[in-house]
Amino acid sequence: MIVCLTTIRTYINRGKGTRHEACAKDEKIKNKKMNILITGGNGQLGNEMRKISTRSVSDSYFFTDVTELDITKSDDIRQMMKEKQISVVVNCAAYTNVDKAEDNEELADLLNHKAAENLAVACKEQDALLIHISTDYVFGGLKNTPISENEPVNPLAVYGKTKLDGEKAVINSGCRYLIFRTAWLYSSFGNNFVKTMLKLTREKDKLSVVFDQVGSPTYAGDLASVIFKAIEERLYNQHQGIYHFTDEGVCSWYDFTVEIAELSGQKCDVQPCHSNEFPSKVKRPSFSVLDKTKVKKDFGVIIPHWKVSLKKCIKEITGK
Numbered sequence: 001m002i003v004c005l006t007t008i009r010t011y012i013n014r015g016k017g018t019r020h021e022a023c024a025k026d027e028k029i030k031n032k033k034m035n036i037l038i039t040g041g042n043g044q045l046g047n048e049m050r051k052i053s054t055r056s057v058s059d060s061y062f063f064t065d066v067t068e069l070d071i072t073k074s075d076d077i078r079q080m081m082k083e084k085q086i087s088v089v090v091n092c093a094a095y096t097n098v099d100k101a102e103d104n105e106e107l108a109d110l111l112n113h114k115a116a117e118n119l120a121v122a123c124k125e126q127d128a129l130l131i132h133i134s135t136d137y138v139f140g141g142l143k144n145t146p147i148s149e150n151e152p153v154n155p156l157a158v159y160g161k162t163k164l165d166g167e168k169a170v171i172n173s174g175c176r177y178l179i180f181r182t183a184w185l186y187s188s189f190g191n192n193f194v195k196t197m198l199k200l201t202r203e204k205d206k207l208s209v210v211f212d213q214v215g216s217p218t219y220a221g222d223l224a225s226v227i228f229k230a231i232e233e234r235l236y237n238q239h240q241g242i243y244h245f246t247d248e249g250v251c252s253w254y255d256f257t258v259e260i261a262e263l264s265g266q267k268c269d270v271q272p273c274h275s276n277e278f279p280s281k282v283k284r285p286s287f288s289v290l291d292k293t294k295v296k297k298d299f300g301v302i303i304p305h306w307k308v309s310l311k312k313c314i315k316e317i318t319g320k
């Protein structure tokens, strides 16, 4: 006999109706075709969502970037959501340039905070779910053990502050939401650390990279997978709130670079150095390791080690 454990849990929580009725209802929710709106569809995560969405059994995905839907314009969001009868919005759009955010606070706030609020308010009005992405930069990075979702936030710079304000706006809107905080994101799309280091280790004989900032590199395809699973299996019906998601394992930017050079067969001499050797306006967290216990438990995901995903991504980029 096959027993649906999720259904039994839901049935027990509901405390009424038969197990068969609960199972039938859950199946009905799962089988209902949905329209999903992706914003920022030309970015790293947006493109990974584009790839994985082709696997959907019944849902239709609508991909937009700033030319099709500027998320700073709330009326346009409302109109598109109504027209396309959107049930879930995945917000992959953001102001992601951490250094430039220091001099462009207004624009960073507009995109990371106010635009997130626009989406959340529209989702609340139209009873849609908002899947929003946030960052390890909401934390101050002074701990030395993995950071869980409910630990105190303390952003050190403009980017993290605007992303935190975005989180708060989503939560305060009263919409149904999932917020995934991630870190050190890369993919074969767009510009990122992996692509920069592939180029630098190819062009230079010697390179110094900071070893006093540690975190978990995250392949955007892995983050897209958990978002897709949450939508496809309607897991958000049982689980909402803030979740931490990165790839498994921990390293410094120096270790990350050594692995990139090795995997791409470059002979570059990579040496560790301190952050203060590269003066920057932005104060970055020195410890950015997120605790993923909650996402693994609630969404039943097996997360790859960062080295495994890095190998996969470098193969996509270089063809080797």
Ligand SMILES: NC(=O)c1ccc[n+]([C@@H]2O[C@H](COP(=O)([O-])OP(=O)(O)OC[C@H]3O[C@@H](n4cnc5c(N)ncnc54)[C@H](OP(=O)(O)O)[C@@H]3O)[C@@H](O)[C@H]2O)c1
Pocket (backbone or CB within 6 Å): 039, 040, 041, 042, 043, 044, 045, 046, 065, 066, 069, 070, 071, 072, 091, 092, 093, 094, 095, 096, 111, 133, 134, 135, 136, 163, 182, 183, 184, 185, 186, 190, 220
């Ligand atoms: N990258 C990281 O290391 C990292 C780390 C932690 C968390 N995150 C978070 O993860 C999420 C995805 O990041 P990502 O690296 O995939 O971002 P990304 O590659 O920078 O993509 C963001 C996309 O949003 C678009 N966009 C800009 N303004 C817009 C507007 N007004 N309306 C609609 N779209 C607009 C951008 O278009 P243009 O390129 O034309 O501006 C771009 O295509 C973000 O929330 C980010 O904060 C990223």
